[in-house]
Amino acid sequence: MAKIILNNQEVETREGIPVLQAALEAGLNVPHYCYHPGLSVVASCRLCLMEMKMPHPKTGELGWAPKLMPSCQTPVRDGMEVRFDSDKVHENQERCMEFFLLNHPLDCPVCDQAGECHLQDYSYHFGKSESRMVDQKHVTPKKDVGPRTLLYSDRCVMCSRCVRFCDEVAGTGELCITNRGSKAEIDAFPGKPLDNPMQGNVVDICPVGCLLDKDFLFQQRVWFLKSADSICTGCSTGCSIRIDQNEDHVHRLKPRFNPRVNQWWMCDEGRFGFKYIHDKNRLTRLRLRRGESFESFRWESLAETVRYRFENIAKKQSDKKIAVVLSPFLACEEAWLLVKTIREIAPNATLILGPVPTVEQDERFPVGATNGDTKFIIRKEKCPNRNGIELIIKHFGGNTETFDAFVEQASAGEYAAAWISGGYPTEWVSKDFAKAAGKIPFKVVHDLFGSALTDEATLVVPACSFAERDGTFVNATGVVQPFARAIKPPQGCKRDGQFFYELAELEGLYQSPTVLGMMAAEIDEFKEVYVPPQLPEHQH
């Protein structure tokens, strides 16, 4: 703890953090470009300069030092006095802004960043309305710096955040600064483009519209986007993300600051891995088998039918088993409601964790990092909630099986009925599994895409993607994190939480916090849900 005087007011902060950080945390809008809490400090943009009191070299008397100091590079010391509200500081900000705009093309109308650009915002708040430059602007070229990213050099403010990100976080160092002074540019070595699994973050941290995401380029004006706080389902790291959508179409994912999970970052796999949610081949019809073919079925009748059929089977075929296959893509609430319902009807129902898609290895960053210096991990388990589903299976206890054992037993005809939840973004039904499922006479298949399994199903229940649902996931390190829904489910689908809620014969609308409360009463792990702190308003 340290107390400092900031703009004539006493502020409590932490010893040793940059004064800039302390000022931002105190709610001040201090303009800054080069400072980013996740990167090394270079103090090169000179926007964040402040006045600081120092002892006079001769008299020792405290007074305002004649020179301005970079607040990003000055650590907080107990008792220090600084200010950002003096004319001197404002003049510096004005001159810096004029300087940043010297060679800038002012092409906001065609710039993707417009609306969330710190050149626009700062120039409005701290800049001058006109430039005194009479010379020709120095024009720098656009560059195709990588398969997913473009660099419009002419918009760059040379903060070097992108270069430091590649060096310090990704550890791949593709970007560099070429030339010098007013001719300096960000560049990549030809043939060694910006192409690492974390590269999308450079677009996020670029404070202006210089680095651009090809995938998002010219898709939307950002002021049309509405956001929801969600969790990435790409792997079990469970990065905090923001889903940006307009008219129920997701246009991009952005990382949200989360000190316990992903800090400021996310990986490209997660960032660009959402496209399947708008796939035209998604299942969007609730269908019931009638002989060889299917017919449409009404959502209103789903709960009653499913309960009735499971009850009947439990009663009449007590020599056979009933299975509930829980996908690691289900939210905890959804899995809990489902298991609760089926176990009420059939107390001996067997609980099975669905297949966990896994690649060979975790990927650590910076590349080559070991345990101590790891800044980011892309995990080998490509699903968000294995831990959560396992918690629920453990809680209900009783009959449980591994997925492999279940497939074997099903092939031997041991099951009379099954609820199988999928929701995997990619193909997940193996030949063996499809064949085994063929031996289960009554099966409800709840999935995103059609497969050999849905072809065989008695009842096909279309699932919703993560962007259409809300609930909680438990990540690889056991952090319980809520995620919100961003868009409406496609026509014909119903939110999974909602029909599970109805299936459990609960009244009203499904609200994930309500269900979470019910779970927390039974399962200790759900008593504490982690919601990351908001970044200070003016931090970026």
Place this chain on the structure above:
Amino acid sequence: MAWKAIDRVNAPTEESPSLSEPLKEKIRGFFDRYPTKRAVLIPALHMIQDDHGYVGWKAMEEVAELLEITPSDVFDTVSFYSHFWTHPKGEKVVMACRSISCDLLGADRVLDECKKVLGIGDHETTPDGKYSLMTEECLAACDHGPCLMINEKMHKCVDPANVRKILEDDANDKLDIPRSNLYDGANRTSA
């Protein structure tokens, strides 16, 4: 994308020389003079430019490998110093001063005239490989501006109208007094 100006995704198409084994060995010879291999970059670049006349893409990549740094790090350094050339340098380098004294005396018109006569821009080389043009910050003859230096020969008080004549003169880089061997680069590096 018609407006796409520079492609960094694909490897450069122009041919450029590789580091020869003796050159590599010479660079390695500097390793134990510095605390890190990275620190050998500047002397290495000098040796490459001495040998090839310029530091091409291939050389940059190979020296990066040798020094265990990224090619972008090398590109960063090479482009920082305007005296390193990333493409073949002409037999004669015309350096036009663009600093304050010369500028006040009309250096911009001299530079424009050079560009016109040679048909090339700043830091470019004529197709016949004869001339390269670059700008320089103060050639240390401020009292005689505007100045042009061709290789090591200084031309003072240059009148834009005379630029063509100067550039067409074969002896435009002949020194009035021969350079002392004492300062000769070749002797220095062999020490």
